Amino acid sequence: MPKKGKKAKIPLSDEEQLLLFQQRLLAEEEAAKKKERLLTQFLKDKLAKEEHNSALNLNKINTQWRTVLREVKTRELHKDIEILSQTFERVVDCKDSVIKTLEEKHFLRLQLENIVEDLWRRFQDALKNYTDATEDRKIAFETLRMKDEKSSKEIEIQMKKIQKLQEAISSLKGKIVSHSRESEWQNHCVRNDKELVHIQLRKLKAQRTQVRGVSQENLVKLTLESNTTLKELKKVVEKGEQILKLAEICRKFETEEEKVLPFYSSALTPSEQEEVSERQNLTQNPEDLTEELARAMVDYSGMENFWKRYNKVKLEVLSLQHRRTQLLDISGKLRELLKQYLDGISVSDEVLSQLNPLFIVNHRSNLPQLSTPAQPEDRRPPKTYNVIEAAHVVSRTL
Template structure:
């Protein structure tokens, strides 16, 4: 019991000591806490003042920025609204673009088909163009050939016309020259009258009519054969009788043919007379040569026949049969006027 009492007393003393120590510590802690609180309040007040000063300085320094921020904020709100509206527009545009893409795809397919058709048409047109170019080139070559032929033919025609003109001028000059040599009778009566009887004239006209008809038939048959050979068959029959108009066109040439026949007959007469004169000239030259050979002596003369070379009263010439003596002078030439048609009718 005593131990328990001692233990209880010691425990009580310990509790009292602990309580006193706890109170001391509590008071000390309260004092320290109060001191720290005061110290912290001073520090906080100092910091608050600093914070207020810093806040004031910051507010003063950022007043312009704040105003700008507010302005930018308002602008941002407006821009956000505009962006939202633009986004809606963009969405609508995207939908329209998607619809347009679908239409473009559809139209591209249709246009591809149309382009294919157009390409085919283009190829056909190019082929036709090449053909037309070839035809144009061929036509140009043919035109150049025709132009060349036309130029050559025109040059030949001009030359032929020039020859005809020269020939006409020559004929006119010859006519002027012949006019000087015409006799008085030819100047008064340039065209002689026919010396044929009416019966002979009718016979010659009938014969000329038959010959002209035969010639026209031959000429017509020749033209018909040439046209058939060239592939150009004539639609009209070949005339077998001369047209009266064709015969009438040559009536005006009658006087010309009279003069022409007269000239031809005179030319034949002059040719015959020239032939006779040449024969007489040859005989005279032969006689002159024999005479000259007779009066000269040489080896060549002695080797040939010589009438003056006489041995034993005989000449080395062969005996000549006596013939008629030629007249001492030429008779006057007599000209008979005979138409060439009459001569041809009796000789052919």
């Protein structure tokens, strides 16, 4: 049972509890802020009071320190004044003593000057008396002194001359000794040179004799060679004249075609012509050539047209010779056939012992067949020649 006079606690909802909790927090925050403001104000007041006290104490300290410094400075100035006064008095005393000393020195100086003047007058009088008394002696002394100086100078000059003569004599003796040694050495060298010159002269004479013999032999050889060369040149000239004469004779036998076209066109293909030109370019430098035929080709490159005509004639000659050989072969075979035919129509033991060429069996004769029967002259094919250029032959040879 609840007590009388007390109200029963009503339970709060969550929102009310939250509001109550927030109010408490706000109250606590307000109290904390108020407390912080009070503390801040208290600290500010205390700081201002401390600053005022420190400024006041600093002024007091400065006032007392200035008083102390003034007292110390006053004592130092009193000491300096006392020292300066003592120094001034001491300097004044020194000046007074110096002035007194100078006055005493001046007085003594005047006394000394008077004494010196008196002594100088006495000295002048004594000097005058002495000069008057010793004038003659002085003149004689000066004369003797001058003579003595002159004599001493002459003696010194003579001594120098004697010394120079002695030095010249000693140097001449040394030169004589050295010249004698040099002359002996030169004579020895001259004798040696003379012997060497004689030896070289004999060698040169022997060499001259030998060279003269060699030159004589060379001259004989040169004469023989020149004679041989002249003979060979004469032969070459004669051969050239003969060739020219033969050329003139052959000119008469040339055909109209040869007269119009003396040089045949090249029978080489374009590739072969390029190969020949390349080889000619490679062999333009005679020093690079090793074979005699290549060197000869380079030496006689200016006679190309001559060699063309020569090769043409040479090839024609070879062709004619070949044709002549063929014709001789055909002629021999024909002669043999003719002989067999004549033997066939004649009767003899020798003919009967051999095959009869006229005996025909199965349309076959014993007459041997010709491999190349001769054609009649009216149907003979035109003459053809195989022309090969010498340049082509040389290129194949190289």
